[in-house]
Amino acid sequence: MESAETPWHIQVVDLEGTGTRTRTVSGRAGAPTTQALVRLHGRSLALVTGTEADLEEALRGAATGEANTERGWAQLPPGPTDGHVPTASVVICTTGRCDMLARAVQAVLAQDTPLLEVLVVDNDPASGATGRALREVDDPRLSIVAAPEPGLSRARNRGLVRARGQVIAFTDDDALVDPSWLRRLLEPFAADPQGRIGAVTGIVLAAQIAHPAQRWFESRGGFPKDLAPRVWTLKEADPALARMGEPGEGGPLHPHTTARVGAGVCMALRARALRQVGPFDVALGAGTPTRGGEDLDMFARILRAGWAIVHTPDALVHHRHRTDEDGLTLQIRGNGSGTAALLTKTVLADPRVLVDLARRVPAVARRLRPGSARVSGADQDVPAGLTRAEIAGFLEGPFVWARAKARAHAVRRARLRGRRQGGTR
Structure with a gap:
């Protein structure tokens, strides 16, 4: 681990009516640098990185300006009502060695919307580490699923086999999901009764900036954190889909690679789309010689199969980045x-x-x-x-x-x- 530096104050600031509610993710108030996601009525509005004074200025601007937090999927009939929200399973893959695993699972179990199940896929069951890490987590919705063959894609696929939800959401064992994470991921699906959306992605912010390596990762771009709703499709979007967001800009290699679409730590996939395109490619991802790419491959295959992918900036995950330069x-x-x-x-x-x-x-x-x-x-x-x-x-x-x-x-x-x-x- 590299030498530490003064930790940033990582926080979420919710503006609700005339009040402000602040939740600290890590660090302390008064730190030289703060990073705050500012939300209005639960909708992501701005990401402020700077001093506390910068944050105060941004909050004043949000209070006095005309903030645009409209979401197209909230305006479409039939709308995201309880009668149309799909059932959801959540999958977390792990080897049991991450010290955040129990917190990650508890954050998923604490969601503010119903979920069918949380499947923790143990990719190293022989060690017994996953069971030990979760022995204090008592919830009937939680299951530990053994996946002894190494590789993140194999573990994800094992979760897919067991999942019963109409939508399968994924996050990681070193990430903390926001209390409304699953509800926000499901909103676009709920507003899509024709079933054209194959996947929904969200934003991923740092859970901690206390080491140079963590700051460097964010400095180079980090994970996707686009605060505008986007719609990704390889064909012309129909009017209902087009109203859900601006067309996604794919970068120089899109759609062959899909890094700007989202990341596996914060994604939800429609089970029906998965049945069409097939499982994750076991030659890609962590635990294989390629060391990555399985989530981007899945996004690309979903798009090529004719499905749309929607990005919502309101589905929030905080991820703990590597703390050392070698890692x-x-x-x-x-x-x-x-x-x-x-x-x-x-x-x-x-x-x-x-x-x-x-x-x-x-x-x-x-x-x-x-x-x-x-x-x-x-x-x-x-x-x-x-x-x-x-x-x-x-x-x-x-x-x-x-x-x-x-x-x-x-x-x-x-x-x-x-x-x-x-x-x-």
């Missing part, structure tokens, strides 16, 4: 390798994509040029090695994809052999 470097390298592995998969499935990608090289190069926000971040002390790690990961992506596919095939063959041997006894 952050490994994560950033995994981002690069996961992205390149996903692109490799896409090209192998349809070689014509390669021509399209070649046209996009200049835009990608601009993002990685010296001095760009992606390279330097907003802070002057962001290590240049982080970008080198991302580039190195990207360059190795095609090779680790091949290795991951070979490993996935080997696991599948071993499983089939075991079934055949079991059937002959």
